Amino acid sequence: MSDLKYLGAYPAVLQEQVRELIRADRLGVHLAKRYPERHAIQTDKALYAYANGIRQSFLRVAPAIDKVLYDSKLDVLHHALGQHRAISRVQGGKLTAKKEIRIASLFKDAPPEFLEMIVIHELAHLKEREHNKAFYRLCEYMQPGYAQFEFDLRLYLTHLDLSRG
Template sequence: MSELKYLAAYAPELQAQVRNMLAQDKLGAYLQQRYPERHSVQSDKALYQFTTELKQQYLRNSPNIDKVLYDSKLDVLRHALGLHTAISRVQGNKLTAKKEIRIASLFRDTPPEFLQMIVVHELAHLREKDHNKAFYQLCQHMLPDYHQYEFDLRIYLTWRDTLAKKGQG
């Protein structure tokens, strides 16, 4: 039984379905059929604009974001959905916090739904620090199919790992 590290928290029945699709080499076709498009947000500047537009639409009263960028050094398993940070700096006699969102570079070549889901996840952390009920309600408010996209993104990461193990990725 192969380990499905990105799907470990999901029901055994769902994991069995994914294993079955992997064994039949159908997972890539499933993802391609379900998500045929790739997003056009390729630069850090475009990612910043994409993120600030979503923030403006749903989280107007939340703190401004100072930096949004693709990061090639993110550990995908630990930070599969990106990383949000607040960097505190002393400026004179004031303490300021710079808000940053970093998205793993591998998400440059994913469907627009996956990028939007990752950005929504990181934006939700502006209001809710923990992954609690309020956090996921906020994610669903900003992206009604949030949970399906997160599950499918985890399937995508599993498929990608399988390709890498076969030497195709």
């Protein structure tokens, strides 16, 4: 139980509070109380429309997204929850780059706030490549409370790991 792999960068006091929730078997209850709903975005087409709507609201001058999809292998193979890519292709005599976002399929059954957080995270990479202050300011602008959602998502992932193992 001492291994909180998703919470390693957080203060020891916070980690101890999480361990206490786990010992009392209250982590799942805590999360269910804070996030009782699940989203209805189940298809790649719906996910694309959702992500593109957020992009149009906040990042109009950012490059268009060509593809957004759920990826069942993403968390296992890439140790990531979401991924953005620029796929280069030669079409005729031109080199084009297609923007693609992949979201781990475990988010098909997640609270809407967590799906939004992951989509916003990946969209923010269209403007800010690195995880720097400007990146996190942009995420916070697009989803007020982003930092709390990120922490709670880490709690959610911890809970999923404990439920599986």
